[in-house]
Amino acid sequence: MKFLFDSDTWQEIYGSIRKNKTRTAITIVGVLWGIFLLVVLLGAARGIENNFNKIFGNFATNSVFIFPRATEIPFKGFQKNRRFSLTTKDVEVLKSEYSNEIKLLAPRSQTSNLIVKDFKTGNFQVSGDYPVLDKIQKKELMYGRFLNGNDILSYAKVCVISEEMYKQLFEKNEMPIGQLVKINSINYKVVGVYKRSNGISFDGDTAYIPFSTFQKVYNRGNRIGWMMITANDGIDIEQMEVDILLTLKNLHKVHPDDKRAFGSINLGVEIGKVTGFLTGMQFLTWFVGIATLIAGVFAIGNILLITVKERTKEIGIRRALGATPISIRRQIVLESIFLTTVAGMLGIVFGALVLFGLDKMVGSGDDAILINPTVNIPIILLAFLLLVILGTLIGMIPAYMATIVKPIEALREE
Amino acid sequence: MIEIKKLHKSYPIGKDSLHVLKGIDLHIKEGEFVSIMGSSGSGKSTLLNIVGLLDEHDEGEYYLNGQLIDNLNEKKAAILRNKFLGFVFQSFNLISYKTALENVALPLYYKGMARKERLKIAMDYLDKVELKDWANHLPNELSGGQKQRVAIARALVTQPKVVLADEPTGALDSTTTDNVMDLLRDINNEGMTVFVITHEEEVAEQTKRIVRLKDGVIISDELTNINSKAV
Numbered sequence: 203m204k205f206l207f208d209s210d211t212w213q214e215i216y217g218s219i220r221k222n223k224t225r226t227a228i229t230i231v232g233v234l235w236g237i238f239l240l241v242v243l244l245g246a247a248r249g250i251e252n253n254f255n256k257i258f259g260n261f262a263t264n265s266v267f268i269f270p271r272a273t274e275i276p277f278k279g280f281q282k283n284r285r286f287s288l289t290t291k292d293v294e295v296l297k298s299e300y301s302n303e304i305k306l307l308a309p310r311s312q313t314s315n316l317i318v319k320d321f322k323t324g325n326f327q328v329s330g331d332y333p334v335l336d337k338i339q340k341k342e343l344m345y346g347r348f349l350n351g352n353d354i355l356s357y358a359k360v361c362v363i364s365e366e367m368y369k370q371l372f373e374k375n376e377m378p379i380g381q382l383v384k385i386n387s388i389n390y391k392v393v394g395v396y397k398r399s400n401g402i403s404f405d406g407d408t409a410y411i412p413f414s415t416f417q418k419v420y421n422r423g424n425r426i427g428w429m430m431i432t433a434n435d436g437i438d439i440e441q442m443e444v445d446i447l448l449t450l451k452n453l454h455k456v457h458p459d460d461k462r463a464f465g466s467i468n469l470g471v472e473i474g475k476v477t478g479f480l481t482g483m484q485f486l487t488w489f490v491g492i493a494t495l496i497a498g499v500f501a502i503g504n505i506l507l508i509t510v511k512e513r514t515k516e517i518g519i520r521r522a523l524g525a526t527p528i529s530i531r532r533q534i535v536l537e538s539i540f541l542t543t544v545a546g547m548l549g550i551v552f553g554a555l556v557l558f559g560l561d562k563m564v565g566s567g568d569d570a571i572l573i574n575p576t577v578n579i580p581i582i583l584l585a586f587l588l589l590v591i592l593g594t595l596i597g598m599i600p601a602y603m604a605t606i607v608k609p610i611e612a613l614r615e616e
Numbered sequence: 617m618i619e620i621k622k623l624h625k626s627y628p629i630g631k632d633s634l635h636v637l638k639g640i641d642l643h644i645k646e647g648e649f650v651s652i653m654g655s656s657g658s659g660k661s662t663l664l665n666i667v668g669l670l671d672e673h674d675e676g677e678y679y680l681n682g683q684l685i686d687n688l689n690e691k692k693a694a695i696l697r698n699k700f701l702g703f704v705f706q707s708f709n710l711i712s713y714k715t716a717l718e719n720v721a722l723p724l725y726y727k728g729m730a731r732k733e734r735l736k737i738a739m740d741y742l743d744k745v746e747l748k749d750w751a752n753h754l755p756n757e758l759s760g761g762q763k764q765r766v767a768i769a770r771a772l773v774t775q776p777k778v779v780l781a782d783e784p785t786g787a788l789d790s791t792t793t794d795n796v797m798d799l800l801r802d803i804n805n806e807g808m809t810v811f812v813i814t815h816e817e818e819v820a821e822q823t824k825r826i827v828r829l830k831d832g833v834i835i836s837d838e839l840t841n842i843n844s845k846a847v
């Protein structure tokens with residue numbers, strides 16, 4: 203191992219690399235490209251993943267949304283195309299029957315109304331909600347608070363409005379908290395203003411009022427619009443969805459095989475599709491990166507092989523002067539390792555620069571595409587190690603070829 | 617120094633084999649200046665390559681510095697070459713991307729000598745062949761005669777027992793030929809054993825002993841008058 207720290211060894215390598223500039227450049231490019239691709243693609247994949255995480259970040263990802271539609275199968279004396287509503291009774295039944303599975307359940311009722319503040323108006327969605335909504339779909343508040351239990355119990359005429367609504371209905375710099383807005387001719391006191399969500403939101407610009415207040419004011423009785431359910435940890439959410447739907451079909455006298463009667467969206471499944479896609483993308487990245495890397499290393503081996511042939515005479519001379527076969531082989535293997543390593547480092551540096559540039563260009567703001575596109579250091583080290591090992595192995599072929607001929611063959615004039 | 621007994625060498629050519637050396641007996645003592653004469657294809661290079669451990673003989677015995685050469689592996693051969701032998705080739709065989717000084721220092725690298733020391737010794741030998749001022753030039757910046765002098769300095773730098781030269785003047789004009797032969801004679805006068813191959817009568821006449829080779833056998837082996845002059 204002493205030779206590794208011998209400046210002469212490196213002097214010799216430097217000499218031969220400098221002599222073959224074009225060759226050196228070509229060999230380096232192959233490996234550089236491979237590791238560059240690996241770094242950039244992995245970084246981009248990570249960036250996209252981070253972006254998805256941000257989009258879904260405000261949302262409990264193990265949620266199911268259930269809403270009624272119309273039946274498609276006649277059942278128990280009912281015609282098909284029957285419409286019906288979910289009720290607060292359904293909520294109670296589900297809560298007690300699925301107490302182990304259900305973590306949160308938010309019944310919701312919604313409508314659309316003109317909202318008036320002094321002389322300004324706008325048409326917005328109005329939603330009757332429980333405070334629990336904030337746990338399923340996190341609201342970031344600019345001012346004030348979200349709905350609380352007291353609001354529900356006291357049928358309070360309060361509302362939480364969106365940033366957009368605040369901008370449309372209020373004067374600039376006007377303090378919204380405590381002000382009154384008219385929704386459907388009834389005054390509500392504004393208790394909070396929430397920011398627009400960076401991620402997914404199913405509500406748009408909505409004025410949230412207490413669920414109890416909504417049911418009374420809009421005369422809904424026990425009928426609710428739809429419900430959001432989240433599952434406890436470790437619960438098979440798809441199974442839970444199937445079971446709950448069956449229970450609801452039973453409660454509403456819907457044929458068990460009726461596929462249209464209830465609509466449901468399983469966020470967990472939808473996200474699973476996306477993350478599955480991401481995993482696939484990462485796998486593809488590794489595959490492409492490593493394949494390119496191997497191709498690059500083979501190119502190095504190949505070009506070294508060509509140069510060994512070109513340098514047959516030189517190698518013959520060196521051997522006549524007393525170079526042992528092992529010193530020749532060592533030199534060539536070291537050259538291969540050196541080239542792959544330098545190429546690898548350049549690839550990593552260029553890859554990192556491109557990721558840095560991507561981060562600057564599309565990595566921040568509301569419409570960011572790649573958030574924090576990075577590659578883990580251990581992964582880089584692994585790729586690097588792989589490179590050195592491949593460089594060693596591939597260098598052994600030309601090294602072997604260099605010493606297989608007798609020195610006299612190598613020296614033969616012509 | 618070099619002792620050869622009943623040496624045979626054939627080259628396989630397809631299924632046949634070409635019998636090149638047909639029983640050579642040759643004894644070269646330390647300090648001799650010997651030339652091998654013969655027409656092209658008579659087997660001179662073959663003989664020199666065997667002596668130089670670049671090739672192996674088929675039959676017979678070869679002693680180098682008293683050591684029987686038999687079944688050498690490449691590593692041992694390389695070490696022996698580095699220790700005992702210095703080569704001078706017809707086409708100089710300098711490494712094109714190394715300066716004159718680096719070329720001369722190269723055998724010392726394979727001896728494991730430190731760079732500084734190596735370059736110092738190499739410079740001394742370049743000085744000896746009067747090329748000190750050309751130390752940092754690349755081979756293609758040198759004339760044929762200068763290249764061959766660099767090659768001779770390189771052959772001498774390890775202080776070998778024998779200098780082997782295969783047609784060292786084959787690529788040179790008559791003036792530079794004389795220069796190179798003068799240099800070899802000087803080296804010999806300092807006690808070095810020098811073994812030259814040539815097919816030129818004038819070159820052979822400048823050595824002290826001429827061995828004539830024809831069709832793979834030695835046909836004559838005599839001292840030249842330079843010898844008697846020197847005595």
Ligand SMILES: Nc1ncnc2c1ncn2[C@@H]1O[C@H](COP(=O)(O)OP(=O)(O)O)[C@@H](O)[C@H]1O
Pocket residue numbers: 627628629634636654655656657658659660661662663
């Ligand atoms: N490696 C080889 N394979 C086959 N034939 C060879 C080989 N080397 C030399 N020869 C043949 O052996 C003969 C002697 O060659 P060589 O020793 O080079 O002669 P010289 O140096 O006297 O001109 C020639 O006929 C040459 O063609």
Ligand SMILES: [Mg+2]
Pocket residue numbers: 660661662
């Ligand atoms: Mg010859």
